[in-house]
Amino acid sequence: MIEFLEYSVLGLLGGGVIALIALSFVLVYKSTGVVNFAVGEVMMLGAYLYYAASVSFAVPPWVAFAMSLAVISLLAMLVERTVLRPLSGQPTVAVMMATIGMASIMHGSIEAIWGGDTYQPPALLPRTPLLIGDIMIPGAVLGNFAIAALLITGFLLFFRYSRTGVALRATASDPVTAATLGININFAARLTWMLAGSVGTVAGVLISSSAGLSPLFASAALSVFAAIILGGMDSILGAIVASLILGLVESLAAGYLGGKSRDIVPYLVVLAILVIRPYGIFGTRTIERL
Amino acid sequence: MPSSISPSQSKARPASSPGLPLSVEGVDLRFGGIHALKNVSFSARAGEITAVIGPNGAGKTSVFNTISGFYRPAAGAVRLGDEDITRVPVSARARRGLARTFQNIALFHGLSVLENIKLGGHHHMRAGVLPALAFSRSAREEELALREEVERKVIDFLQIDHIRHATVDVLPYGLQKRVELARALAMRPRVLLLDEPVAGMNREETEDMARFILDVQEEWGVTVLLVEHDMGMVMDISSHVVVLNFGQVIAAGTPAEVRAHPQVIEAYLGAESVTQ
Amino acid sequence: MRTGVFYETFRTEERLWNSPASKWWMLAFTVLLFTLPLWGSKYLLAMACIIGIHVIATLGLNLTTGNAGLISLSHGAFLGVGCYTVAYFGKMGVPFYLTLPIAGCIAALLGVIVGLPSLRVKGIYLAIATLAAHFILGFVFREWTSVTGGVQGASIPRAQLFGYVLRGDRDNFYLIFALVVILGIAARNLGRSYIGRALVAVRDRDISAEILGVNLLRTKLLAFALGAFYAGVAGGVLGYFYGAITPDYFALTLSIFYLAAVIVGGLGSVLGSIFGAIFMTFVPEALRLVANTSAQWLPNVAGLVLPMGQVVFGLLIITFLVFEPHGLTAIWRRIRRVFHLWPFKT
Numbered sequence: 001m002i003e004f005l006e007y008s009v010l011g012l013l014g015g016g017v018i019a020l021i022a023l024s025f026v027l028v029y030k031s032t033g034v035v036n037f038a039v040g041e042v043m044m045l046g047a048y049l050y051y052a053a054s055v056s057f058a059v060p061p062w063v064a065f066a067m068s069l070a071v072i073s074l075l076a077m078l079v080e081r082t083v084l085r086p087l088s089g090q091p092t093v094a095v096m097m098a099t100i101g102m103a104s105i106m107h108g109s110i111e112a113i114w115g116g117d118t119y120q121p122p123a124l125l126p127r128t129p130l131l132i133g134d135i136m137i138p139g140a141v142l143g144n145f146a147i148a149a150l151l152i153t154g155f156l157l158f159f160r161y162s163r164t165g166v167a168l169r170a171t172a173s174d175p176v177t178a179a180t181l182g183i184n185i186n187f188a189a190r191l192t193w194m195l196a197g198s199v200g201t202v203a204g205v206l207i208s209s210s211a212g213l214s215p216l217f218a219s220a221a222l223s224v225f226a227a228i229i230l231g232g233m234d235s236i237l238g239a240i241v242a243s244l245i246l247g248l249v250e251s252l253a254a255g256y257l258g259g260k261s262r263d264i265v266p267y268l269v270v271l272a273i274l275v276i277r278p279y280g281i282f283g284t285r286t287i288e289r290l
Numbered sequence: 291m292p293s294s295i296s297p298s299q300s301k302a303r304p305a306s307s308p309g310l311p312l313s314v315e316g317v318d319l320r321f322g323g324i325h326a327l328k329n330v331s332f333s334a335r336a337g338e339i340t341a342v343i344g345p346n347g348a349g350k351t352s353v354f355n356t357i358s359g360f361y362r363p364a365a366g367a368v369r370l371g372d373e374d375i376t377r378v379p380v381s382a383r384a385r386r387g388l389a390r391t392f393q394n395i396a397l398f399h400g401l402s403v404l405e406n407i408k409l410g411g412h413h414h415m416r417a418g419v420l421p422a423l424a425f426s427r428s429a430r431e432e433e434l435a436l437r438e439e440v441e442r443k444v445i446d447f448l449q450i451d452h453i454r455h456a457t458v459d460v461l462p463y464g465l466q467k468r469v470e471l472a473r474a475l476a477m478r479p480r481v482l483l484l485d486e487p488v489a490g491m492n493r494e495e496t497e498d499m500a501r502f503i504l505d506v507q508e509e510w511g512v513t514v515l516l517v518e519h520d521m522g523m524v525m526d527i528s529s530h531v532v533v534l535n536f537g538q539v540i541a542a543g544t545p546a547e548v549r550a551h552p553q554v555i556e557a558y559l560g561a562e563s564v565t566q
Numbered sequence: 567m568r569t570g571v572f573y574e575t576f577r578t579e580e581r582l583w584n585s586p587a588s589k590w591w592m593l594a595f596t597v598l599l600f601t602l603p604l605w606g607s608k609y610l611l612a613m614a615c616i617i618g619i620h621v622i623a624t625l626g627l628n629l630t631t632g633n634a635g636l637i638s639l640s641h642g643a644f645l646g647v648g649c650y651t652v653a654y655f656g657k658m659g660v661p662f663y664l665t666l667p668i669a670g671c672i673a674a675l676l677g678v679i680v681g682l683p684s685l686r687v688k689g690i691y692l693a694i695a696t697l698a699a700h701f702i703l704g705f706v707f708r709e710w711t712s713v714t715g716g717v718q719g720a721s722i723p724r725a726q727l728f729g730y731v732l733r734g735d736r737d738n739f740y741l742i743f744a745l746v747v748i749l750g751i752a753a754r755n756l757g758r759s760y761i762g763r764a765l766v767a768v769r770d771r772d773i774s775a776e777i778l779g780v781n782l783l784r785t786k787l788l789a790f791a792l793g794a795f796y797a798g799v800a801g802g803v804l805g806y807f808y809g810a811i812t813p814d815y816f817a818l819t820l821s822i823f824y825l826a827a828v829i830v831g832g833l834g835s836v837l838g839s840i841f842g843a844i845f846m847t848f849v850p851e852a853l854r855l856v857a858n859t860s861a862q863w864l865p866n867v868a869g870l871v872l873p874m875g876q877v878v879f880g881l882l883i884i885t886f887l888v889f890e891p892h893g894l895t896a897i898w899r900r901i902r903r904v905f906h907l908w909p910f911k912t
Contacts, residue, residue, distance in 0.1 A: 090891070096690065268698075271683065
């Protein structure tokens with residue numbers, strides 16, 4: 001029983017960070033309608049930059065973190081301007097393929113520059129473990145979850161109540177009308193990608209400081225796609241709930257069925273969801289007008 | 291001013307049997323909180339031209355989409371001839387003789403004019419996948435027969451042979467609309483739904499299109515149901531008019547009756563637009 | 567419009583090679599290729615075989631992604647399925663003219679299983695489902711040791727034709743060449759049939775296609791299954807050519823490779839598949855050349871080839887998408903127009 005609780009708690013907490021990555025994806029999808037296949041690679045790039053700054057250049061961790069955030073934001077702006085803006089009239093298929101291309105470029109560059117070894121970036125948060133009864137929760141996991149929860153709540157409020165947040169939602173649903181209402185849609189797109197990149201960086205830094213950093217990192221992010229489908233691609237709340245569930249399921253599978261099963265659990269979940277409930281728990285079925 | 295275009299000389303025998311009557315009975319349509327259609331009932335008589343008119347947002351395109359099968363009504367039925375087709379899936383309605391054009395042109399940009407029109411004949415092609423891959427004799431003959439039929443009956447009829455190999459996005463708006471009509475005709479329709487066929491056209495183009503629609507109805511015997519804002523054209527060519535407002539039928543009858551109907555005049559906010 | 571070419575019946579216009587010039591060119595090209603083993607170097611022969619394999623796989627992906635607009639990230643994995651199937655049945659002594667179709671069919675079956683749930687909704691879900699399928703299949707390749715040989719990989723016995731063993735590049739070349747011709751013509755036939763038109767219609771405006779009578783689910787499934795079939799056959803021939811294979815050949819990079827080939831060559835055309843395959847085959851070769859020549863100054867360059875390959879694939883995809891979405895085929899057609907209209911200018 002204790003085992004079950006331990007796996008569950010760890011799973012839920014782990015799911016919190018998956019939720020951050022899912023948030024990065026949903027942000028882009030909700031605001032620009034773009035399916036970002038490079039979400040794992042963005043996260044990885046942010047983490048590697050953090051590593052480079054804090055270890056290779058011996059900059060204090062929090063400063064390194066800020067620097068990596070800045071670089072990723074700049075890159076995001078660059079990508080939006082050079083890749084996504086020219087493709088904005090094209091069918092979704094073309095943009096999806098462009099993000100696949102981006103993912104490939106990022107993955108290749110990272111491997112070319114930093115090689116295949118595993119690195120250990122310094123931790124941002126204290127590592128003291130927490131003891132609840134007989135269950136030990138590593139401090140990193142708890143800290144990651146706390147930060148994830150904070151960011152997510154912030155974004156939920158942002159989208160609901162702030163002017164910019166509502167403007168972003170408007171741009172996503174109908175860019176032309178939004179533009180005629182005076183919303184600067186180019187700025188909205190740029191802001192979205194910067195936010196998404198930043199969120200991804202936070203997730204990357206948090207995960208890598210506890211789990212280590214290597215090019216395989218990006219494939220860990222693929223369980224995010226399972227969370228996204230389970231939760232519904234355009235729902236932040238759905239992404240969160242789904243991530244928690246997925247974290248739970250993965251942890252239980254790894255605990256009871258052995259470590260290897262953890263790899264394919266998210267993919268089996270994806271296929272199962274598509275059969276049972278393709279739009280996910282909270283996804284909206286869009287009504288298209290002819 | 292009479293149009294200079296006259297019906298094509300090659301009066302090919304229409305391949306489709308005479309049109310079917312189409313009726314909509316007590317249809318109720320909701321989108322979440324919006325009650326788009328309230329107890330809408332009307333019928334289009336076989337082989338005649340019926341028009342559905344009404345102010346913007348009255349629900350005309352919703353009616354069409356319900357007939358096409360894209361929207362499932364909360365209550366009511368759609369009848370094609372004797373058959374209740376309310377539960378029939380969208381892609382199966384083509385085989386029953388239901389064809390349609392779209393308000394915003396829905397031509398396929400990856401295909402030429404000829405290929406777009408040939409797509410109208412999709413639902414009566416029988417060749418299987420393997421014969422198609424090998425382009426066996428049966429597949430070949432079927433494809434050629436389709437080409438002959440499309441050329442003789444539709445392309446000659448609508449006088450678009452000069453643009454048959456063009457890509458659709460370079461065509462002027464009026465011609466695109468004509469290609470849409472051609473594609474619908476290639477379906478061998480028994481009922482033809484035309485969603486704003488002359489929207490955005492000048493007087494000459496409107497007359498041409500009106501002429502074509504009349505020809506289709508006379509020579510092919512097809513039932514025509516059309517949604518349109520151009521009152522002049524509607525009153526000229528239709529034998530029966532249905533008026534929608536706020537999702538409800540407020541009047542139905544001959545053009546003359548509808549024109550004088552007080553509720554209709556009121557709905558259009560002004561007698562001028564109706565009595566032209 | 568070609569000068570000097572007039573058609574008198576629809577039948578002649580609909581032919582695949584419908585002008586005297588194109589017929590002669592096709593003949594010359596075929597003879598040239600057929601006699602390649604006689605005049606080509608060993609390197610060229612091996613390259614031709616590899617290009618042929620890539621062409622078959624790209625033809626398939628072009629049907630799925632180019633014509634029908636469905637993104638498939640599991641294409642590489644389907645090649646693996648074909649390869650392992652051929653290895654399995656080949657070891658039992660089944661001749662190649664049976665193993666290859668079986669490989670194709672099994673891959674197609676898997677395609678249907680993956681496609682059935684995901685094609686009921688938007689194409690984006692198919693992309694993610696194919697990603698999932700890719701990883702699940704990769705897991706199977708690594709773990710199902712009894713059939714696939716696990717991480718060590720499997721060996722594939724040489725193809726046999728009534729006792730004559732196809733050994734060496736020359737024999738394999740003719741096998742691959744024959745398959746490219748058959749499958750290429752089949753793809754072309756599909757393109758000009760009503761099914762091919764339906765695929766493009768589904769890509770452009772699926773709702774309107776449905777109202778015209780196109781059964782969406784069946785059409786999309788067909789596009790996906792056909793693409794998988796081609797991948798299976800390509801994987802099988804790959805097995806016969808290389809003789810041995812390991813699971814890491816069929817990584818995600820392979821799927822992205824073929825995606826790049828489709829985009830670079832030109833979406834939706836058989837010619838595009840050929841151009842794309844040829845172009846993409848030489849990209850890793852060019853990279854290797856660059857690595858070899860610069861090994862003098864940068865000693866670690868050899869390890870960079872694979873990741874740089876990934877970067878180049880991604881760059882190619884994005885560059886072509888932004889600047890020339892219709893790929894090399896569009897450039898080729900522009901050049902051809904000049905010759906068609908010659909001696910006129912426009």
